[in-house]
Every structure is written in C-alpha cells, then in structure tokens.
C-alpha cells in the first residue's frame with residue numbers, strides 16, 4: 001500500500017513557542033530554579049490548561065511565555081519573533097500587539113467605567129478607541145448594557161468578563177489567563193469558562209490558562225502538568241475532570 005507523507009517543509013509556527021526555557025531566581029545557595037528546560041508550543045485555536053502543585057512554576061511559565069519575564073536561558077518565540085533579541089521597548093510593543101492577559105483579581109481600574117476599562121489598552125498604546133470596537137468587545141462578553149457601570153457596581157463574574165473584553169480589544173493572537181476563575185463561584189466560573197471556550201471555538205483564539213481546578217482544566221483541549229519546573233505529564237484530547245484530578249493527586253503526592 002502506498003504511503004503518503006503530509007508533513008510540511010515549512011510548518012506554520014505556533015503563535016508562542018518555548019524552547020528549553022529555564023528561569024532561575026537569585027544566585028548561589030539561595031538560587032531557585034522555577035523553570036527547568038521547558039519546551040512547549042501553543043497551537044492556534046487551541047486551549048491549554050497548565051496545572052501543577054504550588055511552586056511548580058506555572059506562573060513563571062505564563063510570564064515567560066507572555067514576554068512579561070525573560071528566561072535565564074532558552075528561547076521564547078512569539079509570532080515567529082525571537083524575544084531574546086528584542087530590547088525592552090520592542091518587547092513591550094510585541095506584547096501589546098500579540099498578547100492579552102487576564103488575572104485572577106480582574107485588575108480593573110475602579111475609577112473607570114466598564115467601557116473606559118475596555119478601551120484602556122488602546123489609549124495606553126496612543127490610539128483613539130473606536131466606540132464601535134469597544135461596544136463590540138462588551139457585546140462579545142454579554143455586557144453591552146453595562147458599558148457605563150464602574151467595577152463596584154458589577155458582580156465578580158461581570159468584572160472578569162470586562163477584564164476579558166479588555167484583554168481582547170487589541171485582538172491578541174494569544175490570551176493568557178492566570179487562575180481566571182479563582183475568585184469566582186462555581187456557576188459564575190462556568191459562565192466565564194464557557195465564554196473563553198467560545199473564543200477558541202468561534203474565533204480561533206489561542207488560550208493558555210493556569211488553574212488549580214480540574215473542572216476548569218476540563219474545558220481545555222490539552223492539559224500540561226508541571227512539577228519542579230519541568231513538564232511532568234500531558235493529556236491531550238479534552239480530558240475529563242476525573243482523569244485530570246487523578247493525575248494531579250499523583251503529582252501532589254510526589255511534591
């Protein structure tokens with residue numbers, strides 16, 4: 001039977017690639033290796049959950065991959081650009097163009113309305129926000145009718161949805177989320193995760209999310225497990241929460 005090879009000579013690069021990335025903090029006896037030779041790519045239109053025991057390097061991985069922190073050794077390639085070759089200004093501009101970030105604590109500006117918060121990244125980039133673009137971002141997270149509200153008049157879930165709209169306003173290739181549902185109840189978490197999943201499925205958004213919660217990780221296509229700064233395990237093909245929880249308990253028992 002004839003065989004056909006379909007591999008591409010020049011495959012499209014992943015929006016983000018980490019190659020043998022290590023990050024050490026401090027020097028001498030106090031040195032901590034937070035990441036230890038991690039090689040990982042995040043494909044377009046996929047959702048990856050990053051899990052692992054406390055201190056295993058999840059936030060450090062996210063910060064290095066997003067260009068918020070620089071590795072001690074190894075390479076981070078964002079949209080085909082080697083970030084190690086960029087100075088701080090060029091890295092900031094690349095991040096502004098390509099990366100969105102959502103935090104557990106929402107990080108909204110309390111004195112600004114929902115629409116002003118969403119428009120903020122454009123203003124910081126020196127661009128005049130297009131009201132239609134801001135309205136579309138609010139509509140995409142189901143909060144068109146809350147445009148004039150300040151964060152203290154919104155629920156936790158609504159605040160996180162505003163933070164997601166703000167992260168998406170510049171149409172980043174990759175959205176990073178560090179425990180985005182960590183401060184939310186189960187029902188609200190589900191709504192936020194459904195929204196994130198929809199962005200991946202409908203808009204081919206690439207999403208990388210750190211979580212401790214197997215139920216949240218079960219929304220992902222792939223779960224990467226870290227232990228002591230290394231990739232300890234990986235499950236692909238949308239694993240269920242039970243399979244994820246049992247891998248986590250093995251890693252936590254060993255930690």
Ligand SMILES: Nc1ncnc2c1ncn2[C@@H]1O[C@H](COP(=O)(O)OP(=O)(O)OP(=O)(O)O)[C@@H](O)[C@H]1O
Nearest residue numbers: 025032033034052053054055056057058059060061
């Ligand atoms: N700025 C820093 N200076 C020194 N050590 C640090 C620094 N940031 C992180 N570390 C250390 O690096 C290791 C990995 O930290 P990191 O925050 O990436 O882990 P994590 O898996 O996100 O943890 P958690 O689940 O508890 O948030 C830990 O041992 C931590 O103490």
